Amino acid sequence: MNLILRALLIVLLAPLSVLADGLPSWNAGKSREAIVDFVTKVTTEGGDGFVKPEDRIAVFDNDGTLWSEQPFYFQLGFMLDRVKALAPQHPEWGEKEPFKSILAGDLKGLAESGEKGIVELGMTTHAGMTSDAFTKIVTDWYATARHPKFHKPYNEVTFLPMRELLDYLRANGFKTYIVSGGGVEFMRPITQAAYGIPPEQVIGSTIATEYALAGDVPVLNRLPKIDFIDDGPGKPAGINKFIGRRPIFVAGNSDGDYEMLRWVTGGPQKGFGMIIHHTDGDREFAYDRRSAFGKLDKAMDEAEARNWLLVDMKADWKKIYAFE
Structure with a gap:
């Protein structure tokens, strides 16, 4: 068999998870390996951990998980x-x-x-x-608007390794959602361009709206009344209400994601949970237990016992932002 044919067969027969292993901004190590091992397991037909494509749901917090949240949301x-x-x-x-x-x-x-x-x-x-x-x-x-530290448009202050992870999961048959405490209509205008996540796959906090006619034009008026808070215990409730399937992959960064982490990893599929730990005060910000924004305390204490991957931004990411 000539070398060209051999190489072609290797490509054609390789698992999709290997072909789509596009995580160049992740350093080699246990975090990257854990992600790839999980995706390989759930996408390998005939394996014990195989999950049908329609059940490959991944949910991501936004603030502090997909983009920065300091010095304020x-x-x-x-x-x-x-x-x-x-x-x-x-x-x-x-x-x-x-x-x-x-x-x-x-x-x-x-x-x-x-x-x-x-x-x-x-x-x-x-x-x-x-x-x-x-x-x-x-x-x-x-x-x-510009970020006060980086002087870049806010929608450019997104984490390159997480954008690669979203692409990697979708290449392996996952459907990706944002589940955030932020306002849903604040996020939806940019999630497609920033993350490849369409507006209908964004779940967030909402205020009440009311149908009305402006002359003869139908409109939705935004009322000064809170409708739904998508944070803490509201996150698994929102997932159940708007997605209708229990995800098998979850990523967060704070105690506001604790219940979502428990919900996803405590399901029958024993889903994969990961926490982004902000440890790089030079390239981004370093904070956890005492932060006013994105406090990470209880979830970090329980991460090892619950087998949640604690991603160390300083050690695990070659680059944080595309503009570096």
Whole structure:
């Protein structure tokens, strides 16, 4: 058999997981090996761990898992910018919290306003308009806003190794979803371009909407009322409600993903769980137990006992961002 024919047969007969092993930004080591071993197991027909393609569901948190979440959540950055843009129409905000602190550049004061202040901020900046109008506002913001540390558009501050992982899973028959505590209509305008995940495969927190007619034009009005919080125990509930299948792969980075990790890895398929640990203070940010955003404490303590892969960003990733 000549060398060309031999090489062709090797390619044709190789498992799909090997052919699609496109994880160039991952360093060789136990994290990369664990991912490839799992995908090989569930895609090898006739093997004990084989999973039919329709059951290969993978879910990913967004903030801190697919893109950065420091020095604050990107959606909070959007809220801050919206308050500044709307301030000329609301002179009373100069004496009213949390708006007073925002306009003074005092994030500590914003934090001290507590959950009530954050909820009021969200309702003010996200409601009182149609869903189409909100989508345009968000899309325009993404086109102009810049990350405070990297001075790059927010939709470029995504983790290259995780984008490779999404592609790798899809090449092996997985359907990939985002399951995030962030607002679903804040994420949907960019998830297709940023991650290859279409809007209908994005699950997130929502505010109430109401059908109405503007003249003779049907619209959905966004109301100042929380509809669903997709965080903590809300994540497995959202998965069940919107996907209808228990995933076999889950990735998160904080205690807000704890219940989702338990739900996926505690199922009959014994799914694969991974946690992104932010350990690189030079290329990104280093934080875990005491962070105001993306606190990782309980999930990290239980990772080894529950066989969750703890990915060390500094050690496991050659590159963090495509722009490096």
